Amino acid sequence: MRLVMLGAPGSGKGTQAERLSKKYNIPQISTGDIFRALKRGEQLPGMTLSKETIDEISSIMNSGNLVSDDITIKVIENRIAMSDCQNGFILDGFPRNIPQGEALDRLLEKHNIKLDAVLELDVPDEAIVERLSGRRYCKACGKTYNLESNMPTEEDRANCPEHCENLILRDDDKPEVVKQRLATYHDVTEHLKPYYKNQDKLITVIGRKNLENTIKDVDEALAKL
Numbered sequence: 077m078r079l080v081m082l083g084a085p086g087s088g089k090g091t092q093a094e095r096l097s098k099k100y101n102i103p104q105i106s107t108g109d110i111f112r113a114l115k116r117g118e119q120l121p122g123m124t125l126s127k128e129t130i131d132e133i134s135s136i137m138n139s140g141n142l143v144s145d146d147i148t149i150k151v152i153e154n155r156i157a158m159s160d161c162q163n164g165f166i167l168d169g170f171p172r173n174i175p176q177g178e179a180l181d182r183l184l185e186k187h188n189i190k191l192d193a194v195l196e197l198d199v200p201d202e203a204i205v206e207r208l209s210g211r212r213y214c215k216a217c218g219k220t221y222n223l224e225s226n227m228p229t230e231e232d233r234a235n236c237p238e239h240c241e242n243l244i245l246r247d248d249d250k251p252e253v254v255k256q257r258l259a260t261y262h263d264v265t266e267h268l269k270p271y272y273k274n275q276d277k278l279i280t281v282i283g284r285k286n287l288e289n290t291i292k293d294v295d296e297a298l299a300k301l
């Protein structure tokens with residue numbers, strides 16, 4: 077199964093991607109995670125990016141700029157060539173715009189593979205603002221929680237050096253910042269919806285307040301593939 081996850085920040089697509097990754101035993105590929113790792117000077121075991129590319133990415137990341145589409149697609153190509161992608165993968169956070177979508181299509185064509193579906197989680201903006209303002213982050217272990225729906229478990233606390241005692245609201249999750257990120261999503265990324273609809277790949281699932289309902293709808297939609 078080769079999937080692209082589409083959805084606004086806070087739509088819950090990362091949560092679904094993580095779950096589907098386990099369910100289908102295929103990796104969840106988040107370019108954001110890969111870039112952050114490269115910035116720390118780490119490369120996933122099995123990736124074969126050149127030192128120049130790694131240095132270039134880490135210097136772009138350190139300057140706070142966005143990694144260009146060209147470099148991003150190079151990273152994706154390197155990542156999907158790894159053996160754990162043989163049965164598929166889930167792209168989360170890429171593509172973000174039409175040029176990236178087109179570049180991805182060229183890349184897949186070059187390797188003679190196709191996407192099975194683009195799964196969009198559709199959640200109203202107001203619900204996202206509300207959800208993200210309840211999100212909390214633990215600096216000590218890097219896990220993200222939610223005051224309403226997902227507080228640290230005993231196991232989380234046991235695995236955290238600070239027992240997840242200091243949970244903070246990230247700047248990114250503050251309502252005014254979330255509204256800006258949503259505007260960017262609507263202005264740029266959302267153009268991928270008609271793009272993939274034309275390819276007959278788009279599956280839209282309404283992200284609901286109750287996670288179990290969303291899971292059920294996602295699973296039903298993917299079962300039809």
Ligand SMILES: [Zn+2]
Pocket residue numbers: 214215216217218219232236237238239240241
């Ligand atoms: Zn913690």
